[in-house]
Amino acid sequence: MTDHPLDLAGIGIGPFNLSLAAQLDAVADIDARFFDRAPAFDWHPGMMLPEVALQTSCLKDLVTAVNPTSPWSFMAYLVAQKRFYEFLNADFGAVPRQEFARYLAWVAARLPSLRFGTAIHEVRFAADGFRLRGDGGTVRxxxxxxxxGLQPNLPAFAGKLDPRDHVHSAQAASCLDRTAGRRVAVIGGGQSGAEIVLTLLNRSRDAPASVDWISRRPNFQPIDATPFTNELFTPGYVERFHALPEARRRSTVAHQKLAGDGISPATLQALYQRLYTVRHLAGHASDAPVAARLMPHREVMDVERAGGSYRLLMRNGFDGRIDVVQADIVILATGYRFALPPCLDPLRDRLRLDATGRPQIGPDFAAAWDGPARNRVFVLNGGLISHGIAEPQLSLMAWRSAVIVNAVAGRAVFETDLPPSPITWSSAECGRPAHDGGGRLDAAESLSPFEMV
Ligand SMILES: Cc1cc2nc3c(=O)[nH]c(=O)nc-3n(C[C@H](O)[C@H](O)[C@H](O)COP(=O)(O)OP(=O)(O)OC[C@H]3O[C@@H](n4cnc5c(N)ncnc54)[C@H](O)[C@@H]3O)c2cc1C
Ligand SMILES: NC(=O)c1ccc[n+]([C@@H]2O[C@H](COP(=O)([O-])OP(=O)(O)OC[C@H]3O[C@@H](n4cnc5c(N)ncnc54)[C@H](OP(=O)(O)O)[C@@H]3O)[C@@H](O)[C@H]2O)c1
Structure with a gap:
């Protein structure tokens, strides 16, 4: 694949390593190459359902937050496509995911450091660096x-479902036609579950007979995208979060779940309006109603086969009872989880892992390991516990990539420091003078826990 050692080899080309490749494109003296097993860039094709939209500002693209003059920004893409004005006139409340996916694919088709159709099978470490064995040879x-990326999170009961009768949401688009005339259960009350249910309820031809939407969350809850919650998706918050002890980080992440994993209000509204139509206005041959049942606060505990279909056994958190629904086909919109990829097995014992098997990731996104300090294992999208709820989202990818570029270069290629946030998160900052639109206020004092009453 290449005979000279690279400064950096990227495994996987999703948006996150694509962002790293795009930022590195501006740095002449770092030789990097990125590999993906897929034949071409394709962003979550199994969830490219009709009318789905981004949950993030398009300004939070691959590069802009740190390098706004990069040729790989979303704006540069719009200009290159000659649709800058049309895009502005369309005034999307949220950018269609298809458009953002095309932007990502446009960049991926142009960056010279990317190699698609090249799975990495094994990474070993020798005295002089990493050796990546992939399709087509070995690189150093x-x-x-x-x-x-992340792996589909499959509940234990999924093993009891026939592969023809269930699918994880990551492949939802491929199973829609199989739902025609059947009783469908969608399990999972996040954005994926919501988009799948909306798509199923909107089907007029080949519609399912019925849709049951089951969520463990107490209700179908919105994402919180208000300003102070959006502060959680800033470099300053992430840096302060990273400095907390692990137990505190874990409990904070659990509390902040809906800030990143709730359902877009526009999707909730579209769902409610569709339910209204289905319940009260449908009836034309072209708009045959799909029987829909929404069941929040239910955790699916187990599945039993019942003839050609399934009985889903659920604990109802609302009234404490056990509920049962029948389904012919089950869509598991049960989220994703981090797992070290098998290609890193030879390095597993050298990485410092936490109790859940996640690598411990430093502020510069390098995993702690027992190898030489000049050889680093950067992990993107593995730091939910180390860096917080922004880590699996697009929001900070441009900044994270810049931090990694600086670490690889050993110098500040990109400016990543920002002035303090308007919020004083940590005690350490209490001594900092507060700003009052220019005027200075008194510094607050930070008491140690022993001084508090
Ligand atoms: C449907 C969906 C929509 C989302 N929308 C948003 C959104 O609007 N806003 C937001 O902030 N976040 C969103 N997210 C969350 C997050 O931004 C995305 O999941 C994002 O794609 C994560 O990027 P990634 O690069 O970590 O992984 P992925 O996009 O999963 O890419 C990983 C890549 O690694 C490759 N790969 C894996 N193993 C190997 C190997 N051994 N060798 C070579 N290649 C390999 C895979 O082929 C894949 O291309 C969404 C998530 C989903 C599931
Ligand atoms: N348009 C978009 O931009 C878009 C589209 C899709 C996804 N995304 C993003 O991608 C990420 C993943 O979203 P996601 O919806 O795939 O996953 P998710 O947000 O993790 O949601 C998974 C859901 O499954 C539930 N669940 C898991 N096991 C269950 C069980 N046994 N019984 C009942 N419910 C169960 C979870 O409940 P608990 O919450 O109680 O664990 C949760 O409600 C999110 O950040 C999301 O915002 C974005």
Whole structure:
């Protein structure tokens, strides 16, 4: 694949390593190459359902937050497509995911450092660096960037479902036609579950007979995208979060779940309006109603086979009872989880992992390991516990990539420091003078826990 050692080899080309490649494109003296097993860039094709939209500002693209003059920004893409004015006139409340996916694919088709159709099978470490064995040969690299995304989270009961009768949401688009005339259960009350249910309820031809939407959350809850919650998706918050002890970080992440994983209000509204139509206005041959039942606060505990269909056994958190629904086909919109990819097995014992098997990731996104300090294993999208709820989202990818570029270069290629946030998160900052639109207020004092009454 290449005979000289690279400064950085990237495993996987999703948006996160694509962002790293785009930022590195501006740095002449770092030799990097990125590999993906897929034949071409394709952003979550199994969830490219009709009319789905981004949950993030399009300004939070691959590069802009740190390098706004990069040729790989979303604006540069719009200009290159000659639709800058049309895009503005369309005034999307949220950018269609299809458009953002095309932007990402446009960049991926142009960056010279990317190699598609090249799975990495094994990464070993020798005295002089990493050796990545992939389709087409072996490459050597001083550092690696692991950007392989997350894995579908499959509940234990999924093993009892026939592969023809269930699918994880990551492949939802491929199973829609199989739902025609059947009783469908969608499990999971996040954005994926919501988009799938809306798509099923909107089907007029080949519609399912019925749709049951089951969510463990107490209700179908919105994402919180208000200003102070959006502060959680800023570099300043992430840096302060990273400095907290692990137990505190874990409990904070659990409390902040809906800030990143709730349902877009526009999707909730579209769902409610569709339910109204289905319940009260449908009846034309072209708009045959789909029987829909929404069941929040239910955790599916187990599944039993019942002839050609399934009985889903659920604990109802609302009244404490056990509920049962029948389904012919089950869509598991049960989220994603981090797992070290098998290609890193030879390094597993050298990485410092936490109790859940996640690598411990430093402020510069390098995993702690027992190898030489100049050889780093950067992990992208593995730091939910170390860096917080922004880590699996697009929001900070441009900044994270810049931090990694600086670490690989050993110098500040990109300016990543920002002035303090309007919020004083940590006690350490209490001594900092507060700003009052220019005028200075008194510094607050930080008491140690022993001084508090
Ligand atoms: C449907 C959906 C929509 C989302 N929309 C938003 C949104 O609007 N806003 C937001 O902030 N976040 C969103 N997210 C969350 C997050 O931004 C995305 O999941 C994002 O794609 C994560 O990027 P990634 O690069 O980590 O992983 P992925 O996009 O999963 O890419 C990983 C890549 O690694 C490759 N790979 C894996 N193993 C190997 C190997 N051994 N060798 C070579 N290649 C390998 C895979 O082929 C894949 O291309 C969404 C998530 C989903 C599921
Ligand atoms: N348009 C978009 O931009 C878009 C589209 C899709 C996804 N995304 C993003 O991608 C990420 C993943 O979203 P996601 O919806 O796939 O996953 P998710 O947000 O993790 O949601 C998974 C859901 O499944 C539930 N669940 C898991 N096991 C269950 C069980 N046994 N019984 C009942 N419910 C169960 C979870 O409940 P608990 O919450 O109680 O664990 C949760 O409600 C999110 O950040 C999301 O915002 C974005």
């Amino acid at each position: 690299a001083r550092t690696i960037a692991v950007g392989v």
